[in-house]
Structure formats: structure tokens, C-alpha cells
Amino acid sequence: MLSGRTPILILKEGTEREKGRDAQHNNIRAAMAIADAVRSTLGPKGMDKMLVDSMGDVVITNDGVTILKEIDVEHPAAKMIVEVAKTQDAETGDGTTTAVILAGELLKQAQDLLEQDIHPTTIADGYRMASIKAIQVLDDIALKVKPSDAATLKRIAETSLTGKVAGSNKELLADIAYKAVTAIMEKDGDDISVDIDNIKVEKKQGGSAEDTELIEGIILDKDRVHTGMPQSVKNAKILLLNTALEVGKTEIDAKIEITDPSQLQKFLDQEEQMIRDMVEQVKKSGATVLFCQKGIDDLAQHYLAKAGIFALRRVSEKDMKKLAKATGASILSDLDEITAKDLGKAGMVEERKIGDDKMTFVTDCKKAKAVSILIRGGTEHVVDEIERGLHDALGVIGVAIEDGKMVTGGGSAAVEIAMAARDYAATVGGREQLAIEKFADAMETIPRALATSAGMDPIDMIIGLHKAHADGHTHHGVNVYTGKIEDMKKLHVLEPLRVGRQAVRSATEVAIMILRIDDVIAAKSAGGGKGGGGGGMGMDEDFD
Numbered sequence: 001m002l003s004g005r006t007p008i009l010i011l012k013e014g015t016e017r018e019k020g021r022d023a024q025h026n027n028i029r030a031a032m033a034i035a036d037a038v039r040s041t042l043g044p045k046g047m048d049k050m051l052v053d054s055m056g057d058v059v060i061t062n063d064g065v066t067i068l069k070e071i072d073v074e075h076p077a078a079k080m081i082v083e084v085a086k087t088q089d090a091e092t093g094d095g096t097t098t099a100v101i102l103a104g105e106l107l108k109q110a111q112d113l114l115e116q117d118i119h120p121t122t123i124a125d126g127y128r129m130a131s132i133k134a135i136q137v138l139d140d141i142a143l144k145v146k147p148s149d150a151a152t153l154k155r156i157a158e159t160s161l162t163g164k165v166a167g168s169n170k171e172l173l174a175d176i177a178y179k180a181v182t183a184i185m186e187k188d189g190d191d192i193s194v195d196i197d198n199i200k201v202e203k204k205q206g207g208s209a210e211d212t213e214l215i216e217g218i219i220l221d222k223d224r225v226h227t228g229m230p231q232s233v234k235n236a237k238i239l240l241l242n243t244a245l246e247v248g249k250t251e252i253d254a255k256i257e258i259t260d261p262s263q264l265q266k267f268l269d270q271e272e273q274m275i276r277d278m279v280e281q282v283k284k285s286g287a288t289v290l291f292c293q294k295g296i297d298d299l300a301q302h303y304l305a306k307a308g309i310f311a312l313r314r315v316s317e318k319d320m321k322k323l324a325k326a327t328g329a330s331i332l333s334d335l336d337e338i339t340a341k342d343l344g345k346a347g348m349v350e351e352r353k354i355g356d357d358k359m360t361f362v363t364d365c366k367k368a369k370a371v372s373i374l375i376r377g378g379t380e381h382v383v384d385e386i387e388r389g390l391h392d393a394l395g396v397i398g399v400a401i402e403d404g405k406m407v408t409g410g411g412s413a414a415v416e417i418a419m420a421a422r423d424y425a426a427t428v429g430g431r432e433q434l435a436i437e438k439f440a441d442a443m444e445t446i447p448r449a450l451a452t453s454a455g456m457d458p459i460d461m462i463i464g465l466h467k468a469h470a471d472g473h474t475h476h477g478v479n480v481y482t483g484k485i486e487d488m489k490k491l492h493v494l495e496p497l498r499v500g501r502q503a504v505r506s507a508t509e510v511a512i513m514i515l516r517i518d519d520v521i522a523a524k525s526a527g528g529g530k531g532g533g534g535g536g537m538g539m540d541e542d543f544d
């Protein structure tokens with residue numbers, strides 16, 4: 001039997017540990033620091049951040065998730081907040097700053113309650129109840145939008161692009177995003193699904209942002225392997241190959257001993273013959289275009305060119321899959337197995353000069369509609385910012401179409417939630433009531449931040465918004481350009497319902513998770529990498 005009163009140490013030397021209030025306090029502070037880092041970027045009037053990495057590379061952006069991905073965050077609670085941004089981005093493509101600010105604010109408000117000795121579990125319960133209410137409110141105030149309603153869906157895209165890309169490009173990008181998403185959406189009865197991964201985005205510095213265009217087909221950032229090959233192929237029959245058109249690159253190391261020159265010649269002849277045979281097989285299949293995932297030997301390039309076959313090498317696996325889908329080709333790993341059925345079809349495969357580079361365009365694909373977007377812009381920063389903006393625009397149009405629902409922005413939905421939550425709190429009573437009220441306050445950090453970004457007084461703004469909403473103006477929010485409280489529906493400041501839902505849900509979840517931690521046990525690891533976490537560690541108590 002275990003006996004005695006000596007403490008049993010189960011943690012390695014150097015392990016750091018924080019308990020109770022200290023742990024909570026530090027976690028909350030770290031989370032708030034992350035929220036503060038992105039707060040000033042919120043909305044069309046949000047500021048940009050210039051990020052310089054350890055290599056001296058500069059990124060200028062006001063995109064929440066980009067900022068958080070770029071900065072190296074150490075603290076475990078801060079990392080959890082960064083995860084919220086990533087989830088928000090993956091699920092909806094937008095609303096990352098909002099989600100992070102909300103999470104930080106929920107924790108800040110919780111701190112007041114902790115100081116009044118309200119138990120974290122009670123706060124967590126209140127927050128959970130409030131978030132359910134919030135989502136109900138969002139569902140109630142949501143407006144319908146149909147996939148065919150191009151004008152409205154483009155407005156949703158424009159809202160997500162505001163403040164991200166130069167104003168003049170907003171309409172163009174919204175238009176491109178709408179066309180791209182509607183081209184690849186899949187209908188199954190009344191269900192529509194959109195997988196924006198099916199839209200290929202390529203960027204090429206040069207020209208100007210207005211040259212950004214939608215291509216009906218697939219663009220590959222590659223030029224043909226041999227200038228003797230045709231520059232364009234009409235009614236292309238496409239072979240997709242994922243083995244190399246080379247010899248001698250065997251998996252096993254073979255050693256060949258050559259004792260006299262004639263042997264060497266024989267060996268080379270043999271190698272050449274093998275390459276010729278390979279090209280002959282490609283030719284015999286009837287293929288006029290070859291996309292090879294691996295390398296193509298110089299000699300093979302020569303013979304392919306002679307055969308009038310257009311070929312690219314080292315095409316990425318992702319692109320091979322897209323090509324297979326769009327052209328109906330199968331990806332083959334064995335030249336002996338080609339049948340006519342395996343070849344894909346496209347109306348045109350051609351190499352075009354874009355800026356200083358050459359790219360390959362596979363258009364008029366026969367099997368499935370494929371679209372690509374070619375981003376142009378004068379500088380690398382412009383191209384990158386357009387890429388990020390486009391990502392948001394594609395995301396919001398996609399989820400708005402999938403759900404068929406949207407809400408108004410400019411803080412209008414947040415105020416509606418806050419006011420409903422306060423009414424609800426009164427009916428709940430007890431200590432949870434206090435937590436629900438704090439949740440309401442946290443929601444209003446969104447219109448506050450928007451007001452602040454526009455140089456308005458946030459308190460006046462909130463008072464004004466309360467009045468407007470009490471008078472039944474559900475869609476009134478902050479017009480950051482005029483400094484007035486206006487109808488966001490009329491101003492077409494629209495967002496997908498899912499963006500708001502996801503932001504409320506994940507901000508609440510992470511706030512609760514962080515609140516419930518009262519013990520941080522961090523292993524002293526070299527890189528500060530994978531510490532903490534594991535269950536059952538917090539028990540180095542005495543056996544009394």
C-alpha cells in the first residue's frame with residue numbers, strides 16, 4: 001500500500017505549471033492580446049498590418065486569418081484563438097477577424113464575472129445558452145437569396161472585398177467570383193453544393209489588376225517542354241501519365257559494368273530504343289497532348305515534338321486530378337495499358353504568353369465544367385492581396401448559395417443579437433443571467449470596432465443603434481463612410497448567414513474552453529512545440 005506523506009513528483013523537472021486564477025488570468029490575457037492585434041483591421045475602414053517575417057519578407061494585409069497565420073504565436077491559449085480564425089476561414093472563407101474579436105471580448109467580459117467570484121462553469125453555461133439564442137436570432141433575421149440572384153450575390157462578394165482590394169476592382173472580382181462559383185456548383189435535387197477547390201486560381205505578376213480574368217478551363221503555370229511542339233492543339237486528345245518518360249531511373253540501384261566502347265554504344269542504343277518505344281506507345285494511343293506528372297527525358301521530348309505531340313512535364317498531382325475531372329481522362333501509371341477510353345478531350349490546348357511567362361490553357365473541356373481565375377496585378381503585393389480577397393469572395397458566394405441565406409452587416413445583426421440576448425437574460429435569472437448579459441455586451445464589440453475604425457464615438461453609436469433596433473429597424477448598422485446609422489439592406493452590406501453563425505459558435509466554444517482551464521502544465525520543450533495537453537497529468541498531490 002502507498003503510505004507516507006512525501007509528495008510524489010510525477011512531472012519532469014523544468015515543467016512549468018500555473019494553477020487557478022493565475023492560469024485563467026494569463027490565458028485570458030493571451031487571448032485578448034490576439035484579439036487586440038486584429039481589432040483595428042475590422043471593416044472597410046480597417047487599417048492594414050505590415051508583417052515582416054524572419055527572412056525579411058513583407059506582407060501587407062488586413063485579413064485576419066492571414067495576420068494570425070503569419071505571426072508566430074507561442075502561448076497555448078493564443079494558439080487556440082488562432083485556430084478559431086483558421087476554422088472560420090476553412091468553413092466560410094470570411095469573418096475571421098470578427099470571430100477572433102468576439103472570442104477575445106467574451107473572455108474579457110468573463111474576467112469581470114470571475115472577479116465577482118462567479119464560477120467559470122456558470123459563465124460557460126450562460127455563454128452556451130446565449131449562443132444558442134444568438135443563432136436563433138440570426139436564423140430569424142436571415143434573408144433569402146437564390147443562386148440565380150446574381151446582383152445580390154455579387155453584393156455579398158463586394159461586402160467581403162470592401163477594404164481588402166482597391167475599390168475599382170471590387171466589381172470585377174465580385175463578377176468573376178460569381179461566374180466561377182455558379183459554373184462549378186453541383187445540383188442534386190434542391191441541394192446545391194459548392195466546392196471552391198474546383199476553381200483553379202493562378203496568379204501572374206504583371207499587367208494590372210483589371211486584367212484579372214475568368215478562364216473557362218484549366219490554366220497550368222507551365223510551358224511546353226520542347227519548342228518544336230505545336231503551340232496549340234485543337235480538339236485535343238489528352239493523355240495523363242503519372243510515371244516518368246525516362247529510362248534508368250529505377251527504384252533499385254543497378255550497376256552496369258562496361259568493358260569496351262562498343263558495349264557502351266550498345267547500351268546507349270538500347271536506352272534510346274526504349275525511349276522511342278515509349279513515345280511510340282503514346283503516339284499509338286492517339287494522344288495529341290501529354291500531361292506528365294513526372295519527368296520527360298530530353299530524347300523523349302525530341303521524339304514527342306517530332307510526333308507533333310504537345311507535352312508538359314512535372315504537372316502537380318492536384319492539377320492532374322483537375323485535368324482528369326474536366327477532360328474525362330484517366331490518370332495512367334503504365335504505358336502498356338492505354339486504351340482510347342483513357343484519353344480525355346478538350347476543344348483547345350494552347351500555350352499563351354502571359355507577361356514574361358508562358359502558361360498552358362486547357363479550354364472547352366468536354367467532361368465537366370472547369371474554371372480558372374488568372375490574377376494579374378502590377379506588384380507582388382497587389383497580386384497577393386487580390387488572391388486573398390478573391391478567396392473571401394469565392395467563399396462567401398459559395399456558402400450563400402449553399403444555404404440560400406444571408407444577413408445584413410455593419411454590426412446590424414450583432415446589435416439584434418445583443419438586444420435579444422438581454423431580453424432573454426432577464427427571463428433566465430440567477431447568475432447565468434449575468435453571463436448572458438456579458439455575452440450581449442461582447443457582441444456589441446463588432447459595431448463598436450466598426451465605429452472606432454471610422455473615427456466615430458462608439459458610445460453614441462451604440463446608443464443610436466439601440467434606439468433604431470428598438471424601433472424595429474432590424475437592419476440598421478454602422479455606415480462607416482458617412483458615420484451615420486443606416487439601413488444595411490438598402491446599402492447592400494450583405495453577408496452569408498453561415499459566416500455569422502460560425503463566428504458566434506466558434507468564438508463561444510473557444511471562450512468556454514479557455515475559461516474552463518484552471519491548470520496549465522507545460523513541458524519544457526526545446527521549441528516550445530507540443531507541450532501541455534495530455535490528460536491525467538494534474539495530480540501531483542500528496543497521498544493524504
Ligand SMILES: Nc1ncnc2c1ncn2[C@@H]1O[C@H](COP(=O)(O)OP(=O)(O)O)[C@@H](O)[C@H]1O
Nearest residue numbers: 041042043064094095096097098162409410480
Ligand atoms: N460597407 C460597409 N459598411 C459597414 N460595415 C461593413 C461594410 N462592409 C463590410 N462591413 C463590415 O465589416 C466587417 C467585416 O470586416 P473584415 O475586415 O472583412 O473582417 P472579417 O475578417 O471578420 O471578415 C463585417 O462586420 C461587415 O459587416
Ligand SMILES: [Mg+2]
Nearest residue numbers: 094095160392
Ligand atoms: Mg471579411
